[in-house]
Structures are given as C-alpha cells and as structure tokens.
Amino acid sequence: MIAIDAETVHGLMDWHRVVEALRDGHRGPRPSIDDLLMRNEGSAFLIRASWVPGGAVGLKAVTVFPGNPNREPPLPAVQGQFLLFDGDTGAVTAAIDGAAITALKTAGDSALGSDLLSRRDVETLAMVGAGAMAEPLIRAHLSVRPSLRRIVIANRTVGRAEALKERLADTGCEIKTTASIDTAVAAGDVVSVATMTREPIIRGELLRPGAHLDLVGAYTPDMREADDEVFRRGRLFVDARETTVHEIGELMIPLAAGVISEDDIQGDLFEMVPGSAGRASPEEVTVYKNGGGAHLDLMTAGAIHHAWLQQHTL
Template sequence: MKLIGAEEVNQALTWPALVEAMRAAHRFDEPAVRDMHLASGSGNLLVRSAWFPGRMLGVKAVTVFADNPRATPPRPAVQGSFILFDGDSGAPVAVIDGAAITAWKTAADSALGADLLARQDARVLLMIGAGAMAEPLIRAHLSVRPYSTVLLWNRSREGAEALAGRLGDIPADVTVCSDLRAAIGQADVICSATMAQTPFIPGDALPEGCHLDLVGAYRPDMREADDTALQRSRLFVDCRDTTVAEIGELLIPIRNGLITAGDVAGDLFDLVAGRAGREADTEITLYKNGGGAHLDLITAQLIHDLLDGLPE
C-alpha cells in the first residue's frame, strides 16, 4: 500500500488533467455516496465515502479547524487522509494526504462547473475570500477560461494583498478591490470561498450573464449568497445527493419556502451529459460546489494512476 504525501500529489496533478478526469467520470453511472459531519465549537470532522461499483471506492476523513491558521504558531486548517481501496478485492491500495486531495478536488470541481456553465467570452474573474482555497480556485478557473483580469476581495485587505503577491505568475492582471458590490458588477465569473454563516453576497448586484460559484458553505448553517441571488439565478450543484439537503446554501432557503429542491436544474451528471446547462448569455447561473465525496474518489484514483509503478 502506497503512502502518498502532499508534495507528491502537487507534483503529479495538473488542473487540466484533473478537470478532464472529473468530466470523464461523470459519464459513468452515479456512485453510492455517504457523508458524516460532526462539529464542536470551531472544529469539524468530515467523513466522506464513495463507491463507483466495479471500479473504485474510498473514504476521506478530514478535520476542519477554522481557527488554526491564526494560532501561534499557525496550524493547517484542514488535516486528514484519504484511503483508496481496490474495486475488485476491497484491499487498501493507497493512503493519500487528505488536505491536498481536498484542495485539488474542490478547485477542479468549481472549474468544471464553470467550464460547463460560464459564458465562453468570460474574461473577468472575481475571487471573494483569501483563505487557503483562494489560490487553487483561481488557478483552476484559469485552466478553463482565458481570464484577462482577476479581481480580489477579502474582509481583510491585507489578506487580499498577500494573495495577490502569490499570483504574480498568472497570465492576468490582478487587482485588489475594496468595494464588493462594485467588484461583483464588473465580474463575468464570481467565485466565493469564505467561512460565512450569514449571507453577504447581494443578489441585486449580480450582472446579467454572470456565473456565481459558491464554495465556502459546507454545513447546514452556512450560506454565502442572499435570497435574491438564488431567486435571480438558475441553480446547479455538483451532486444532488450530498448538496441539496445537507448544505445551508440551498437547505435554508428550501426550508424557508423560497425555493424547492426541484428548482435545482441539474448536477454534474446532468451537465456533462448535456441534459442541463446555461440557456442564454443573459442568464445568471449559480453553482453550489458541495464537494461531493465521489469527487475526492476521482481525484484519489487519478493520483494513484499517475504514481502507479513508483516505489512505495
């Protein structure tokens, strides 16, 4: 059984390869998935399992401690492991760094969603939030559209400026913004990855034809976009089974009677198959990245395949 660390993961993967692996995997039958979430204070334990029958199966256990980066010394916010099992024998074949899988999976999930939903002429990307996921999300989005401008907004301007400093090699102009509403109005694609529990993205500021990629919320009590944003948008998710009834971004407005589960037009299986998608350049599309467990499995399988044959 291989032990695969974060450095090996980062050396093996590229955004185009992972996005295409995810696209290809959504042409198969839908997998069995199951999630478990425990929380105490600012700490969270996420256990996510998935099984593509006859092909592969695996389970990821990670902790998310939001206060860790502010500790002295700083500690990682996300820690854990993914165990990949052989689909024929059930034998464990690899243990892979869980934080690395989470970062690559999450960003590629959003990039695939944007590739399937954003306008082809999208050239301005707005990144809301400057945490650990912001940089991989920007780089993943750049792999599916040739953005000429990347706008950054964060509650702390210092955080956005630090993020800008890490993006000096990307083929786009990077601008730190102070006015969120104004930045939203300029954007073709808006990606948000924050720990917000109270909605703060104003739906009345969304320009016609934009694509809204919501990443941050992962618990039933978390939301980033307000009711108006949902009402103005055509709604999509990465996986119906692990998003619609489990994450506050959709669960709360469904409970409040603002929308119904039937208002979700499709997930990645529908989008890849061409059963759903953007219907007009003026349409606002909203994609909730729920981080489906099957996406961790797809990522782990690709990592294993790329490193297969190397010494354990």
Template sequence: MRIVTGDDIRRVCSWPFAVEALRAGHMMPPADLRDSLVENAGRKMLVRTAWIPGLASGVKAVTIYPDNPSLTPPRPSVQGQVLLFDEAQGHVVAVLEGVDLTAWKTAGDSALGASCLARPDVKTMLMIGAGSMARPLIDAHRAVRPSLDQVLVWNRGQARAEALRQSLAEDGIAAEIVTDLDAAVGRADLISSATMSTEPLIRGAALKPGTHVDLVGAYTPAMREADDAALTRGRLFVDSFATTIGHIGELMIPMQTGVIAREDIEGDMHDLVQGRSGRQTPDEITVFKNGGGAHLDVMIAHAVYQALKGR
C-alpha cells in the same frame, strides 16, 4: 498499498488533469455516499465515504479547524487522509495526503462546473475570500477559462487580500483588491466565493446578466454565501444532489422559507457533463453550488494512483 504524499500528488496533478479526472468520473454511474460530521467548540471532524461502481471506493477523514491559518506558523484549516480501495477486490491500494487532494478536488469541481456553465468569453473574476482555497480556485478557473485576464479580490481582512494580490501579481496575473463588494459583483463575469460566512455576501440585485456564480464555502446547515435574490435570478445547479440538498444552508434555508423548491435545481454534475443540462443563453445568470463529497476525492485519488503506477 502505496503511501501517496503531497509531493507525489503535485508531480502528476495539473488543473487540466484534475478537471478531466472529475469529468471522466461523472461519466460513471452515480456514487453511493455516506457522511458523518461531529463538532467540538467550532472545530469539526468529517468522515465521508463513496463507492463509484466500476471505478473505486474510498474514505476521506478530515478535521476542520478554522483558526489554524492564523496560528504562528500557520497550519491548514483542513487536514486528513484519503483511503482508496480497489473496487473489484476491496483491498486498500493507496493512502493519499488529504490536504493536497482536497485542494485539487474542490477547485477542480468548481472549474468543471464553470467549464459547463460559464460563458467562454469571461474576462473578470471576483474571488470572495482570500483563504487557503482562493489561489487554487483562481488557478483552476483560469485553466478552463483562459479568457479570464483580471482578478478582483475581496476579503474581510486586508492582510490576506494583499498577500493573495501579491502572489497573483508575481505570476503576471492582473489583480486588484476591492472593498465595495456590490460594485465588484457588478463588474465580474465569474464569481467564486470560498468563505466561512453564515450571512449572504453576494446580493443578487448586484449581479449583471451573464454572470456565473460559483459557491464553494458553505458546508453546514447554518452557512450560506448568496442571498435569495441571487438564487431566484439565476439558474441553479449543484455538483451533487446528495451532498447539497438537506445538508447545506445555501439551499436548505431558502427551501425552508419557500423561496426556492427542489424543482428549481436544474441539474447536477452528471447532468452537466453528460450534456443533459447547462447554459442556454449568454445573458442568463448561472449559480453552481459546490458541495464536495468523497466521490470527488475518489475520482481524483484514482486518477493520481493510476498515474503514479509504475513510477
């Protein structure tokens, strides 16, 4: 059994590596998934399991402490580990650092979705939220859409927005802090949202034709980031039917009120990667819900483990 640290993961991972690992994983049969979520005083513990026939199986156990980034010194809001099992014989082959793997998996998932759905000529990205996932999402999206040459940053707190803007500027990326969210939504060609919001932030009325919307933050039945108009104006896609429908408020709430139906969700990542669904015209709005899932962790973990073998 190999212990894989965050440094090990960073040695072999790049955004193209992560995206291609996920793309290859979605050419395999769909995973069998099971989740368990417990909560105490706003803090959560999530255990996710996945078995991908012919690839690997794994368990991811993480805690989610939303206030951790505000501590002195700050700590990650998500902490945990991933167990990777040999698919053929069932033994543990690796234990991988979960914080680092989560960032590669989450942002890589959104970037793979954008590679299938965002227009190839997108120029302006709006990042809603300036937490720990903001920079990975920006970097991952820019890796699959190199035409992105401007980043708009919106966040409720000015300090985090400024820290993100400065980080981007230091790497030569044109970045601007925005305070009028509707106006920023109307400027963006690609919108990525990673917040803890329970009230919609993205108003569909403000979206311009051709925009791709990447919804990352919501992961409980009470959470959502886009309003009903955004969902009805856009063509809807998810990374996994199993981890989104019936689990996340982004889709559950509008389904319960009759705004959208299951049939309105046109495909999952298997459909997108295998070419059964995707963008059809330059002017249509596409909406992708990143629901995560242990199958994505298993895909990245397996690719990392294989890349480290022999090193």
C-alpha cells in the same frame, strides 16, 4: 499500500488532469455517497465515503480548524488522509494526503462547473475570500477560461488579499484587491466565493447579466453565502443533488423558506457533463453550488493513483 504525500500529489497533478478526471468520472454510474460530520466550537471533523458500483471505494477523514493559519507557527486549516480501496479485493491500495486531495477536487469541481456553465468570453474573475482555497480556485478557473484577464480579490482583511495577489503575479492577469464584497461581485463575469460565513454576503441584485456564480464555502446546514435574490435571479445547478439539496444551508434554508423548490435545480454534473443540462442563454445568471461530495475525492484519488503508477512503472 502506496503512501502519497502532499508534495508528491502536487507534483503529479495539474488542473487540466484534475478537471478531466472529474469530467470522466461523471460519465459513469452514480456512486454511493455518505458523510459523517461532527462539530465542536467552530471546528469540524468530517468523514466522507464513496463507492462506485463495480469500481473503487474511498474514504476521507479530515479535520477543519479555521484558526490554524493564525497560529504561530501557522498550521493548515484542513488536515487528514484519504484511503483508496481496490474495488475487487477490498485491499487498501493507497493512502493520500487528505488536504491535498481536498484542495484539488474542490477547485477542480468549481472549474468543471464553470467550464460547463460560464460564457466562453468571460474576462473578469471575482474571488470573494482570501483563505486557503482562494488560490487553488483562481488557478483552476483560469485553466478552463483562458479569456480571463482581470482578477478582483475581495477580503475583509486586505492584507491577506494583497498577499494572495503577490502569489498570483505569475498569472499575467491584472489583479486588484478590495475590502468591498459588493465591488467585487458587481465586477465579476465569474464570481467564486469561498468563505466561512453563516449569513449571506452575496447580493443577487449586483450580479451582472450573464454572470456565473460559484458558491464553494458553505458545507453545513447553517451556512450560506448567497442571499435569496441570487436564487430568484439565477438558474441553479449543483455538483450532486445527493450532497447539496438536503445537506447544506445554501439550499436548505431557501428551500425551507419557499424561495426555491427542488424543481428549480436545473441539473447536476451527472446531467451537465453528458449535455442534458446547462446554460440556456448568454444573458442568464448561472448559479453553481459546489458541495464537494466524497465521490469527487474518489475520482481525484483515482487520478492521483493512476498518475503515480504511470510515473513509477516507466
């Protein structure tokens, strides 16, 4: 069994490789996906498993402790491991740092969604939230939309947004920070949201015509980031129906209220990648729910394992 730590993962992968691994994974058969989520006082223990028919098997076990970055010394909010199993023998082929995979597949998922849905001429990226996922999301979005030249970072704690701005100086983009979520949303051609909120913070009335909204943060039945008007205005897409429609509050709550129906979901990545679903006009608002299922971890782990083998067999 190969053990691949976080430093090695980031040395092996870049955003192009991650996005293309996810794109290729959605050209194959739909995998089986299953989750176990346990929560305790705001923290979570999450086990995600996936099995590709005739292919690999993978399981990720991670903890999510949102208060960890505020400890002294700081600790990662997400920690865990991914186990990759051989599809023929069932043997464990690799153990890979779970937090590294989570960051890559989550941001890569959103970047692939944007590549398939956002306009090619977008110029301003609005990032709502300045937590651990904000920097990977920004860099992943930039990798698929080089037309982006402005970034607006909105966070209620402006100091965290300023620190993120400094880390992104190498992008060459004009970067502004604000405490106003509304200001960022109104400015964005692409709006990416990664927060821990349980109440909607994105107001659909503020989205620009032709904007693409990337909803990342909500991952439990009681979490949502977008208000009802987002779904009234926008055409809705998801990364996978199995991991979003009846699993995450972002869709479960407006579905239960009758704001949307399952028929309003225009497609998922298994339909968008082959080209059977996507943006219909330059003026429409597209809404993409990133559910981050175990199959995405498995696709990313497969690419990491392949890259490691290439490097060590030269």
